[in-house]
Amino acid sequence: MECRSNCGACCIAPSISGPLPGMPEGKPAGEPCLHLMADMRCAIFGQPERPAVCASFKAMNDVCGSSKTEAMWLISELEIATG
Numbered sequence: 001m002e003c004r005s006n007c008g009a010c011c012i013a014p015s016i017s018g019p020l021p022g023m024p025e026g027k028p029a030g031e032p033c034l035h036l037m038a039d040m041r042c043a044i045f046g047q048p049e050r051p052a053v054c055a056s057f058k059a060m061n062d063v064c065g066s067s068k069t070e071a072m073w074l075i076s077e078l079e080i081a082t083g
Helices: 052-056 069-083
Strands: none
Touching: none
């Protein structure tokens, strides 16, 4: 599956426990990442400072669903189940 344009659910819904550039305490679930641009793309995509957890995320139907709304719900549910 290709990443859905103008989605950004993977940069909003999950928490990130490790430090990110500009976010030394990580990121809480439901809060947009500091590096999420207005067009919902990652400003540090492909950069060495991008966290490994972000770089390893792969868009998949069972995680991203068929819309941004569904992706937000699915990723939020995974966050709750694994939190």
